[in-house]
Each structure stands twice: as structure tokens, then as C-alpha cells.
Amino acid sequence: xxxxxxxxxxxxxxxxxxxxxxxxxxxxxxxxxxxxxxxxxxxxxxxxxxxxxxxxxxxxxxxxxxxxxxxxxxxxxxxxxxxxxxxxxxxxxxxxxxxxxxxxxxxxxxxxxxxxxxxxxxxxxxxxxxxxxxxxxxxxxxxxxxxxxxxxxxxxxxxxxxxxxxxxxxxxxxxxxxxxxxxxxxxxxxxxxxxxxxxxxxxxxxxxxxxxxxxxxxxxxxxxxxxxxxxxxxxxxxxxxxxxxxxxxxxxxxxxxxxxxxxxxxxxxxxxxxxxxxxxxxxxxxxxxxxxxxxxxxxxxxxxxxxxxxxxxxxxxxxxxxxxxxxxxxxxxxxxxx
Amino acid sequence: xxxxxxxxxxxxxxxxxxxxxxxxxxxxxxxxxxxxxxxxxxxxxxxxxxxxxxxxxxxxxxxxxxxxxxxxxxxxxxxxxxxxxxxxxxxxxxxxxxxxxxxxxxxxxxxxxxxxxxxxxxxxxxxxxxxxxxxxxxxxxxxxxxxxxxxxxxxxxxxxxxxxxxxxxxxxxxxxxxxxxxxxxxxxxxxxxxxxxxxxxxxxxxxxxxxxxxxxxxxxxxxxxxxxxxxxxxxxxxxxxxxxxxxxxxxxxxxxxxxxxxxxxxxxxxxxxxxxxxxxxxxxxxxxxxxxxxxxxxxxxxxxxxxxxxxxxxxxxxxxxxxxxxxxxxxxxxxxxx
Numbered sequence: 001x002x003x004x005x006x007x008x009x010x011x012x013x014x015x016x017x018x019x020x021x022x023x024x025x026x027x028x029x030x031x032x033x034x035x036x037x038x039x040x041x042x043x044x045x046x047x048x049x050x051x052x053x054x055x056x057x058x059x060x061x062x063x064x065x066x067x068x069x070x071x072x073x074x075x076x077x078x079x080x081x082x083x084x085x086x087x088x089x090x091x092x093x094x095x096x097x098x099x100x101x102x103x104x105x106x107x108x109x110x111x112x113x114x115x116x117x118x119x120x121x122x123x124x125x126x127x128x129x130x131x132x133x134x135x136x137x138x139x140x141x142x143x144x145x146x147x148x149x150x151x152x153x154x155x156x157x158x159x160x161x162x163x164x165x166x167x168x169x170x171x172x173x174x175x176x177x178x179x180x181x182x183x184x185x186x187x188x189x190x191x192x193x194x195x196x197x198x199x200x201x202x203x204x205x206x207x208x209x210x211x212x213x214x215x216x217x218x219x220x221x222x223x224x225x226x227x228x229x230x231x232x233x234x235x236x237x238x239x240x241x242x243x244x245x246x247x248x249x250x251x252x253x254x255x256x257x258x259x260x261x262x263x264x265x266x267x268x269x270x271x272x273x274x275x276x277x278x279x280x281x282x283x284x285x286x287x288x289x290x291x292x293x294x295x296x297x298x299x300x301x302x303x304x305x306x307x308x309x310x311x312x313x314x315x316x317x318x319x320x321x322x323x324x325x326x327x328x329x330x331x332x333x334x335x336x337x338x
Numbered sequence: 339x340x341x342x343x344x345x346x347x348x349x350x351x352x353x354x355x356x357x358x359x360x361x362x363x364x365x366x367x368x369x370x371x372x373x374x375x376x377x378x379x380x381x382x383x384x385x386x387x388x389x390x391x392x393x394x395x396x397x398x399x400x401x402x403x404x405x406x407x408x409x410x411x412x413x414x415x416x417x418x419x420x421x422x423x424x425x426x427x428x429x430x431x432x433x434x435x436x437x438x439x440x441x442x443x444x445x446x447x448x449x450x451x452x453x454x455x456x457x458x459x460x461x462x463x464x465x466x467x468x469x470x471x472x473x474x475x476x477x478x479x480x481x482x483x484x485x486x487x488x489x490x491x492x493x494x495x496x497x498x499x500x501x502x503x504x505x506x507x508x509x510x511x512x513x514x515x516x517x518x519x520x521x522x523x524x525x526x527x528x529x530x531x532x533x534x535x536x537x538x539x540x541x542x543x544x545x546x547x548x549x550x551x552x553x554x555x556x557x558x559x560x561x562x563x564x565x566x567x568x569x570x571x572x573x574x575x576x577x578x579x580x581x582x583x584x585x586x587x588x589x590x591x592x593x594x595x596x597x598x599x600x601x602x603x604x605x606x607x608x609x610x611x612x613x614x615x616x617x618x619x620x621x622x623x624x625x626x627x628x629x630x631x632x633x634x635x636x637x638x639x640x641x642x643x644x645x646x647x648x649x650x651x652x653x654x655x656x657x658x659x660x661x662x663x664x665x666x667x668x669x670x671x672x673x674x675x676x
Contacts, residue, residue: 060605062606246600256600261594261596263581266581269611271611271612272603274601274604
């Protein structure tokens with residue numbers, strides 16, 4: 001069978017700073033014989049996500065640290081190759097925490113059966129964790145409302161680009177913060193953000209002063225650090241900060257940099273709230289229905305940035321932490337099903 | 339008339355670090371003749387509050403900075419000596435932003451008429467900004483519920499001591515963090531807190547691990563800095579952090595220290611929210627009624643720490659920022675009305 005060889009990226013040591021290829025080893029793993037209830041998934045696309053860096057740490061985050069020597073944890077979409085579980089028949093398209101490897105064995109727990117007609121790329125870029133995070137993070141945690149000013153950081157990333165577009169749909173004024181002129185052009189010219197700030201070439205605080213003279217109602221944060229500080233100082237009364245992530249701090253040596261401007265939460269009687277995809281997974285359908293509709297109507301767009309070959313997955317992660325990707329970063333490790 | 343001399347603490351320069359007497363000057367101000375609608379208030383007690391340090395800064399906070407040369411802003415309780423405003427007759431007891439001086443002239447805006455029978459000390463220690471802050475901060479912002487674990491910092495201060503007692507009344511388990519064994523004894527033995535942590539002699543994180551093995555549901559923060567960081571790392575799922583103040587950072591040179599552990603808001607899907615007394619002033623009666631009842635029943639107690647003489651007011655402020663006071667710090671500047 002095709003699963004005779006299973007290459008796996010195993011965590012060799014705890015990364016210091018940005019992940020290095022030497023933090024991992026690409027090893028050959030066996031493909032066990034399936035037990036009753038199990039499925040064998042052939043990964044097609046690995047989803048490269050900032051949060052993976054947290055899982056590789058020694059410290060607990062919201063999931064247990066990946067033990068050294070184990071396969072690097074990651075979300076993927078693929079095809080059921082063999083099945084001893086009636087819920088997931090052979091040939092079905094699925095997504096789940098299948099790990100950075102060619103094949104995964106699962107008992108079906110946490111595995112999503114993808115509806116027919118949804119491309120695997122879209123499943124990872126919109127109709128899975130990314131869509132749930134953007135939709136509920138903006139509308140439930142951020143409580144974004146028509147007429148409000150929304151600022152989103154990491155705006156050309158998978159989550160950020162979707163957040164801004166949903167923001168436009170609910171009639172917010174949307175400012176995106178991203179790390180290159182190309183990213184800024186994409187989110188304004190293609191995605192319809194009102195304005196964009198390139199944080200690498202300008203003073204984010206001054207730009208926010210200029211673009212949001214009345215302040216920020218909702219700040220959707222993917223980056224933390226100095227940009228979070230700049231946004232905090234410009235919150236409006238009763239503003240909401242939806243804390244999705246803090247990629248600028250994930251590779252920091254020593255303690256992460258906390259926001260000096262935290263007292264603006266008091267000055268502006270504002271709220272900062274953290275959340276995870278998992279909190280809203282039971283309500284996924286609420287998000288998937290409008291997202292599918294908006295996508296069909298052309299009101300939201302997504303973009304994938306595809307790296308080919310499992311062997312290049314760590315380099316892809318590095319590129320993400322350095323801000324190199326636009327849209328959803330995926331690593332293709334096998335062929336799409338016909 | 340008795341108001342011929344009006345000593346005033348005027349802000350001479352922006353304090354660096356803890357306020358110094360040389361940052362102010364004690365000057366003689368005139369007492370103007372009242373215009374129609376105005377009242378002349380004789381201050382009896384000045385309320386010394388951590389937030390005054392923010393007002394003395396050059397940077398805006400939630401109120402405009404006190405201009406150099408002006409009377410130091412502060413809350414006080416006193417007696418109407420002369421009145422040309424029918425709402426506030428001569429002899430009435432009042433509280434308001436009367437400033438650190440012997441006499442204040444006011445048009446009545448923001449002035450609270452104190453109900454007969456409420457001692458001036460209690461008006462400042464419980465039935466004014468302190469009570470509003472503690473009551474709504476804990477129950478509305480913190481959403482404290484029966485059976486939950488409440489941790490409060492600055493626990494022997496005016497707000498903190500009240501927060502913990504209200505926490506007990508609503509059946510929380512209450513841990514107070516304070517800066518001396520005497521403070522810890524007071525809040526546990528006199529006020530009924532379940533346990534106390536002396537942050538000056540122990541490791542707050544380790545103590546919280548020991549006393550809150552299942553984590554913290556509500557953290558009411560008066561101090562910021564390292565203690566906030568220790569609490570953040572121990573939040574339970576869906577915890578609430580009510581940000582009342584950050585006294586540990588008010589005198590910091592340079593940027594305040596932001597919390598390194600901010601990502602725990604994500605890990606624990608927790609919320610941090612800032613608030614001000616002013617947000618709840620229109621609902622003050624909701625808090626005053628139960629507070630009066632609880633006080634009458636002996637279920638809450640308050641303590642005042644009284645410094646005598648306007649000339650000692652700056653030294654009193656210094657003592658507060660160094661953690662020297664227990665309970666509500668007041669400066670008595672004239673005699674209580676008979």
C-alpha cells in the first residue's frame with residue numbers, strides 16, 4: 001500500500017527563537033495496522049499556523065507541550081486511505097490535528113468530515129479553524145458593530161485577512177496592519193480594507209493617529225508587542241481588544257514583552273479578551289453558513305501560499321515567523337484526490 | 339469670616355518617581371466672593387487616592403493633567419460654609435473634587451450631598467468613590483459568583499479591603515495580597531478574608547499555587563506589575579481580571595512594566611477589563627443601599643488612617659505609594675462639624 005513510508009517531522013529539541021531545521025528531524029515512521037475504530041489519513045495539505053510555536057515550547061500553553069521525539073503537532077487536511085470507522089469511510093476528505101507527516105492514524109476524535117465540494121485548500125483557509133477564529137473572534141469576542149472602526153494586525157495573514165473582510169461586511173471601517181507594501185496593496189485593493197499600515201516602514205502609532213482620529217473600537221490582535229501597545233493607546237471608550245495571538249512574541253528569548261499601555265484599558269474602560277478556536281467549534285455551523293455564502297458572492301476572498309514537499313515544511317514555518325507569507329500558508333505533501 | 343485664609347497644595351512640577359514635597363508648594367490662595375449658584379466648601383477630610391499620581395503626570399490619563407501651578411486635584415468631604423445654590427444649603431455635608439486645600443468654591447457640578455447621619459469619614463471610605471469602585475468592579479466587571487475564587491491585590495487598601503468583604507458576602511473564596519503581616523492579619527482576622535499573602539516576604543506565584551490550586555476565577559487588580567503577572571499565569575478558564583489600578587507602576591521611571599503573561603488571557607480564554615468609578619456613578623444607589631445594610635449588620639468594616647494637617651498631605655501621599663497605610667487614607671484639614 002501507499003502508506004509503506006511515513007516521513008515525519010519530529011521535534012528534536014525546544015526551539016530558541018525562530019524554529020530551525022535542526023530543531024527537528026525528518027524521520028521515517030512506521031504506519032501501524034489499523035485497530036477497530038481507526039482510520040488512516042493521507043495528509044495532502046499541512047496548515048502552518050503561528051500557534052505551533054507555542055506547542056513546541058517546554059511551558060504549557062493551552063495544550064500540552066509536544067514531547068521531544070514526537071511528531072510535530074499541526075492541523076492538516078487529507079483523505080481517508082483506509083478505514084475501520086464507519087463515520088469516516090475510505091475516500092472521505094477530512095481535517096484534523098494530523099501532525100506534520102505523510103500519514104496519520106486517528107480514532108476519529110476531533111476529526112472533521114469535509115462536506116463534498118469544499119476544496120481541501122478552502123477547508124484549511126476558510127472553512128476550518130481560520131474561519132471559526134476570524135468570525136467568532138471578531139463578532140463575538142470583539143463585538144464589532146456597524147459604523148465602528150476596526151483595526152486588525154497580521155492583516156495579510158489567514159485570520160487577519162478574513163477578519164478585515166468580515167469587518168467590511170458588517171459595515172466597519174477597517175484598517176489593516178501588515179509587514180510589506182505588497183501585503184498592504186492586497187488587503188486594500190483586493191480585499192476591500194479601507195486603509196493599510198506597513199509597520200515595517202512607518203510609525204504605527206502616528207499612522208493610527210492619522211487614520212483613526214477618533215480612536216479604535218475593535219482591535220483584533222494577532223501580533224502582540226509594540227503594535228498592541230500602539231493600539232492600546234488609541235482605544236476609544238468601551239473598546240474591545242480580541243486577543244487572538246501574539247506572533248511577535250512567540251520566538252522571543254526570555255519573557256515576552258507585555259504592553260506598557262495596559263492602563264489604557266482603565267482610561268478607556270476597555271476590555272481585552274483571549275479566545276481559541278476550540279471555544280467556538282461547537283458553533284462552527286453558525287460561521288460556516290455565512291462564510292460559504294459570502295465566498296460564493298465574492299464578498300470574501302482567500303489566498304493560499306503553497307510550499308511543496310514535506311521536506312520544506314520547517315522552512316515554510318520559518319518564513320511565516322519572518323512574515324514572508326501572504327494568506328494561508330500550506331505545505332502540500334501529497335496529491336489532491338482526483 | 340473663617341475662610342480668609344485658604345492654604346493650597348499647588349503642583350509645582352511633574353513628579354519623577356514617588357511624589358516629593360518639593361514637587362508641590364503650599365501657598366496661600368484667596369477665597370473669592372461667591373457668584374450666584376456657587377458654594378464655598380470647607381474641606382474636612384482629603385481623600386488620598388493612588389489615582390492622583392496619574393493626574394499629576396504630563397500625559398493624559400482619563401482626566402486632563404493638572405496644569406502646573408494649579409491646586410492638586412483630589413476628592414474631599416466637607417461642609418458648605420456659604421451658599422448661593424439652593425441645592426447645597428449652608429451647613430450641608432458634601433463630597434466632591436474639592437482639591438488639596440482648605441476651601442473650595444464650586445458651582446455644584448459633581449458635588450454629592452451626603453445623607454444626614456453618614457459620618458464624613460464613612461462617606462469617603464465606603465459611601466463614595468471607594469464603595470462604587472469596589473461594588474461594581476467586583477460584581478459587574480469581575481462578575482464574581484458564589485463558589486468562585488477571588489484574589490484581590492492591594493487588599494488592605496480602601497478599595498481592596500471592601501472588595502474582599504463583598505466577595506465573602508457573595509460566597510467567594512477570598513485571597514488577599516498585601517504588603518505587611520499586619521495588613522494580612524487585619525484582612526483575615528478582622529475582615530474575614532480566607533487567606534492572605536504578604537508579597538514582600540514571600541513568592542506570590544508559589545503562594546497562589548498553594549492557596550488556589552484550581553486557579554483564580556476573579557482577579558481584582560489594584561497594583562499591576564509582577565503581581566498581575568503572577569495572577570495571570572494562574573487564571574482559570576473564563577476568568578475575569580477587573581483592572582482597577584496599577585499603583586506599582588504609577589511612580590515608575592520610563593515605561594510601565596506590561597504583563598509578560600498576557601497570553602494567559604488566550605490560554606485561559608479570560609477577560610481583562612478596565613473601569614472607573616465614573617462609569618457607575620449614575621448607579622451609585624444600587625451599591626449604597628446594600629453597603630449601608632452590610633455595614634449596619636457588621637458584615638463589612640472599614641478602617642481609616644488619618645493624618646492631621648494639610649501641611650502633612652504630601653507626606654501622607656508618599657506613605658501611601660510606599661504601602662504604609664491600612665484602610666482609607668485621609669488627611670484631616672479642619673474640624674468635623676458639631
